[in-house]
Amino acid sequence: MPEIDCNEKDTRDINRQIKALVADGEAEIVVRNPAARHNIAVGLIQPCRVLIDGSVGYYCVGLSDGPDVEIKGSAGWGLAENLMSGQVVLHGNAGNSAGATMHGGLVAVHGHAGARAGIAMKGGTLIIGGNAGYMTGFMMQKGSMIICGDAGEALGDSIYDGRIFVGGEVASFGNDAVIEDMTKDDETFLRETLENSGVKAPNSGFKKVVSGKQLYNFDKKDFARWRHAL
Numbered sequence: 001m002p003e004i005d006c007n008e009k010d011t012r013d014i015n016r017q018i019k020a021l022v023a024d025g026e027a028e029i030v031v032r033n034p035a036a037r038h039n040i041a042v043g044l045i046q047p048c049r050v051l052i053d054g055s056v057g058y059y060c061v062g063l064s065d066g067p068d069v070e071i072k073g074s075a076g077w078g079l080a081e082n083l084m085s086g087q088v089v090l091h092g093n094a095g096n097s098a099g100a101t102m103h104g105g106l107v108a109v110h111g112h113a114g115a116r117a118g119i120a121m122k123g124g125t126l127i128i129g130g131n132a133g134y135m136t137g138f139m140m141q142k143g144s145m146i147i148c149g150d151a152g153e154a155l156g157d158s159i160y161d162g163r164i165f166v167g168g169e170v171a172s173f174g175n176d177a178v179i180e181d182m183t184k185d186d187e188t189f190l191r192e193t194l195e196n197s198g199v200k201a202p203n204s205g206f207k208k209v210v211s212g213k214q215l216y217n218f219d220k221k222d223f224a225r226w227r228h229a230l
Helices: 011-023 184-197 220-226
Strands: 003-005 029-032 048-053 067-071 087-090 106-109 122-128 142-147 163-166 177-180 207-211
Touching: 003 011, 011 029, 122 184, 142 184, 163 184
Parallel strands: 003 029, 029 048, 048 067, 067 087, 087 106, 106 122, 122 142, 142 163
Antiparallel strands: 163 207, 177 207
């Protein structure tokens, strides 16, 4: 399989080489020595398999549609931001806003994730094998999030739709985020999704967090409910 060594290359050259190999129909591409560079493997819009051997910086695999990317390291902010389809597997920890605005596909973080993971998610599945930071799921609109560890303050703040599963403790719930009873479909989804991703499930089971749907329609007569969301 072809390999790209990032040493002495700038980000633009690295991404050009990745896309050229994808266009040539290479089944798998290995990227070595990324040295936490930002914007690696962005804008991948054809099905492809990319293995990144090392840690990456901001916005890795951002603005992509259809890739299968595995990262053997940690990542900075905005991992897989605006992912449309495909999957991104990170074996380390992720910075803030992992999976932000993703529309589809799967993002699996085997370690911890920083603040605002899954902010404004519009679809797909985001898995966090460890703990998640504050305001995770902020303004989430659709999709599913699985947090196997603890969640920080303001979980699901101003959530519109979607579901967040938490295996550990929640520091505090955000505005209009409420606990809902688990269903058999939820349990099947969790079991199958975690098994397929290789992320270990917590021993204590999950809590399900959804929207209370109290912020769907603004009412100036009940402004106190909206104060924290505006």
